[in-house]
Structure formats: C-alpha cells, structure tokens
Amino acid sequence: MMFQYDFMQHAFVAGTLVAIMCGVIGVYVIARGVSFIAHMFSEIGFAGASFAMYMGWNPINGLLLFTTTSALAIGQLGTKVFRRDLSINVIISIFLGFGLLFLSLSTKNASNAFSILFGSVLSISTQQVWEVLGLSIGVLILLLIGFKMLTFDSFDPVGAEAAGLPVRVISISFLLILSIAVVGAVQIVGALLVFTLMTTPAAAARHLSQKVSRMILFSVLLAVIGLWLGLVIGYYTNLPVSFFITAIQGIFYFAALGWRNYHERIRIKESLDETSTKTAAS
Numbered sequence: 001m002m003f004q005y006d007f008m009q010h011a012f013v014a015g016t017l018v019a020i021m022c023g024v025i026g027v028y029v030i031a032r033g034v035s036f037i038a039h040m041f042s043e044i045g046f047a048g049a050s051f052a053m054y055m056g057w058n059p060i061n062g063l064l065l066f067t068t069t070s071a072l073a074i075g076q077l078g079t080k081v082f083r084r085d086l087s088i089n090v091i092i093s094i095f096l097g098f099g100l101l102f103l104s105l106s107t108k109n110a111s112n113a114f115s116i117l118f119g120s121v122l123s124i125s126t127q128q129v130w131e132v133l134g135l136s137i138g139v140l141i142l143l144l145i146g147f148k149m150l151t152f153d154s155f156d157p158v159g160a161e162a163a164g165l166p167v168r169v170i171s172i173s174f175l176l177i178l179s180i181a182v183v184g185a186v187q188i189v190g191a192l193l194v195f196t197l198m199t200t201p202a203a204a205a206r207h208l209s210q211k212v213s214r215m216i217l218f219s220v221l222l223a224v225i226g227l228w229l230g231l232v233i234g235y236y237t238n239l240p241v242s243f244f245i246t247a248i249q250g251i252f253y254f255a256a257l258g259w260r261n262y263h264e265r266i267r268i269k270e271s272l273d274e275t276s277t278k279t280a281a282s
Helices: 006-032 035-055 059-077 085-105 110-118 126-145 147-155 157-162 167-189 194-208 212-237 241-281
Strands: none
Touching: 006 035, 006 126, 006 147, 006 167, 006 194, 006 212, 035 059, 035 085, 035 110, 035 167, 035 194, 059 167, 126 147, 126 167, 147 157, 147 167, 157 167, 167 194, 167 241, 194 212, 194 241, 212 241
C-alpha cells in the first residue's frame, strides 16, 4: 500500500494543498489574462531558487525574493507592458540564464537543479510540507479577503473602474498573491510545469460553467483529481509524476472543450428548430 510510505503521504498532502490553491487562483489568472505572467514568475523563481542554493539559503527564500520583487516591478510598470511575446521571451531567457549560472557556481549536485525545474513531489520533506501549507493557506486567505473586489475587477474591469474601485492596488496585490502561489507550486511540479496547475484546470472549468463560484469549484476538483491520478500512476509505473499530471490536465481540458462544443451545437440546433417551427406556424 503506497500510503504506508512517508514520502507518499507528504506528496498527497502537499500536492492537494497546492492543487486547491492553484485551482482557485487559476480562475482569476485566466479571467485577468495574465497566464503569461504566471509562466514568467516560474522562470524567475527558478533563478531565485538557484541563487538561494548558491548563497547557501533555503531555496524558498530565493523563490519568494525574486518572484515578489518581480511582482512589484510588473505592478508598477503595468501588465500591458508585458503582453508582448518578445518581452516575455527575453525576460524568461535572461532569468533562465541566471538560474543556470547560479547552479553552475553552486556546490549542490545536479539533482537539486532537476527538482527545481521539474518538481520533486515524491521527495518532499516534512519541512517542505509545512512550507507549502503556510503558503497555500496564506494565498487562500488573501483571496478570500479580497474576493468581491477581485472578482468584480477580474470579470468586469470597466465596471470596477467606473465604480471607483482601486484597480491599480487590486492589480498589484493580485500579482503579489500570484507570485507567492507560484512559489508553492514550483516545489510540487517544478518551474517548467507550474503553468499546468496554474492555468489548465481553470481553463477547463471556464468551458464547464460561466458562474464564478462554479468555475472555482470545477477548477479545484480538476486540479486535485489530476494531481491524485498523477501521483498514483507515477507511483506504480515509476515514471515522472509531473508528466502524468500534465497529461491528465490536458485530457481534462480537451474533454471540457468538447463538452462545451457539444452543448453549443445542441443549443444552436434547438434554436434553429424553434425558429423553423415559428416560421411554419406563421
């Protein structure tokens, strides 16, 4: 039985916490159109973790330092500056380069680099479980506190600005929360795959419902179920867990897309039938 092993218990606890956190915040990432920034934070976080290893710090300190500083900088400049593909690619390339530089200068072995890039969910320590717990709960509490304003600004930005909400403060605050969430997710699926849990379940959920509360519920369920299945399959096949998590989330997304398209075709057909009936009756 896999739950007799401490590393599987840690993986399920920490992974579930991160999946719930990513499922919730991912809905707002998609709604605000900042998925590219979530991806950029993960690469910046890789450089931060590498820098921390070079300095002899706990990697989470470097992750937090680099991602939160970047969030403040992006918030001041405005997210529109970073919507250009060229800007994103240049920034990602620079920080990947810095990450590799710090790793080459570090005395740590290559396995640490692999875990930062691709995650190490099956080798999470008790200390890391507590770190993920603190980060996840902190992110969820902050999202709960700002739920109404964040939801209004994310799904109706014009209305939020017209209503006099502090949209700039909301934007910067969300970027800071997102940067913290990325730090937690990196420890589970790695810097290169954090994009998966942060966006794919939420994107699938958007095809299943247009109501925010239901979107969040579906996003969390898909994130958690996908992660659990990935852990189980990875354990029994001895293959990379992150691959299975990514593949399963991809399947969920395309299944949700197919479900939406199917119902749209039915709705259009019913509408046409109704129109034809009215025309014939007249």
